[in-house]
Amino acid sequence: MSNNQFKRGELYSVINGMATTAVARRLQKNFRNAGLDITIEQWSVLYHLWKEDGLSQLELGNRTFRDKASTTRLIDNLEKQELVIRVASKDDRRINLVYLTDIAKPLQQITYELANQTMNEALSNISKEEIEVVKNVFQRVYDNLTSKDLS
Amino acid sequence: MSNNQFKRGELYSVINGMATTAVARRLQKNFRNAGLDITIEQWSVLYHLWKEDGLSQLELGNRTFRDKASTTRLIDNLEKQELVIRVASKDDRRINLVYLTDIAKPLQQITYELANQTMNEALSNISKEEIEVVKNVFQRVYDNLTSKDLS
DNA sequence: TTATATTAGTTGCATAACTAACTATATGTC
DNA sequence: GACATATAGTTAGTTATGCAACTAATATAA
Known part of the structure; x- marks a missing residue:
């Protein structure tokens, strides 16, 4: 070795x-x-819905790097807390489109502020160049492991 | 913003x-x-025991960045699979020392090989300098968030 | 030396992860 | 149109996570 x-x-x-x-x-x-009574996992889903509302569960899973079973239960819990609702697509009734409720919408600003504040704490004394290297390395690690899949 | x-x-x-x-x-x-029928979380515990056998649960929790409740259950499962045993310390009977069994010991080599192989795949086309930057950034992120604790 | 505080570990409760097997809807082919 | 296949989502089962409240053992202080 x-x-x-x-x-x-x-x-x-x-x-x-x-x-x-x-x-x-x-x-x-x-x-x-x-x-705020939400988990960071729930927040990661809301984060993508704030950027684009009405995504399918599968698309949300792709964007948050989760399989569909995990996505199902996260959305179960978000729906229980009345932060999102599922709406069956008219074009394809297999698909659930996930929409933010009026309860979830105002959470965007405060949670973004907390996330930025947290990242500022985490990344104080770390340069932009170093951050770029980390982002770049992580993207390449991800690509290395997902391009050729093992199954 | x-x-x-x-x-x-x-x-x-x-x-x-x-x-x-x-x-x-x-x-x-x-x-x-x-x-191999072990989880990567279990492996992270074994990894530290291979480096130093007979650590306390608390010390194992520190080294693997887990709280004591998570550590308890992880060791419950490792004990169920007969990969480790708990031995009460003679000096302080609150403390459980965790020891590798003869079943766990031969797993070191094969799992190290698989971990190295996985990291080689993940890090192919990434330079030593970039890896150093990532390690360094992560250490500083950790220090930034743990030096001054919020509670 | 007895009362108080601290420490190591466990347990209950809730959320989340992955795999595999399942249902229901859509699509494609003959 | 009927049968096979693919796709979106759900469910069951297992492991893992964190917090809070708990027990048992040790250390501290009056």
Whole structure:
């Protein structure tokens, strides 16, 4: 086992455990402290609906990197909290289009502010150039692992 | 909301959803294809025990970035699969020391190989310098969010 | 030395993840 | 039109996560 390989193994635990978990936990805590009763997973769905309302469940799953079973239950919970509603598509009745309710709409601004605030804390003392490298590396990692699928 | 801030909000979804999830899923798949019946979360615990056997549950939680409740249940499952055993410390009977069993020990080599192989796939075409930047950024993100705790 | 506080671990409750098997609707082919 | 196939979503089963409240053991302080 070469030294280079071992370093890559170490990187795995860095990537997967540490920083992203810390960011997620802090953002969740900031939501809670602000009296917002939503999870960051629910927020990730709302985030895409604020950008484009009325997406299908499958499209929401693609954009948030979830399989369809996970997406189903997240939307179950969002619907229970009356933040979204499912509407069967008229063109294709297999498809559920997901729409924001009037309860969800005003949450956009406050949650964006909390997310920005959290990222500012997380990324203070980190340069734009470094951020660009991270984004770029992550995109390429994603591409490396999804282009040729194993099944 | 400044343009810079918005970019940081975008970064959050990149960091948290995409690449790390893809790496975790691929590694899990590679374990399964090799006939290994362990989760990557269980592996993260074994990984630290292979480096240093007989850690306390709390110490294992610290090293794998989990709270003590999650650690308890992860070790419950590892114990059910007979991969580790709990031994009460003689010095302080509140403490459980966690030890690898003879079943777990031979898994080290094969899982390291699969992890390295997965990271090689994930990081092909990514330079050492870029990897260093990512590691460094993640360490600083973690430090930024854990030095001054909110509670 | 007894009362109080701290620490390590467990348990209950809720949310979320993935796989595999399932239902229902649409599409394609003969 | 009928049969096979593909697609969107749901459900069952298992594992994992976090918070809060709890127990048991140890340390501190009066």
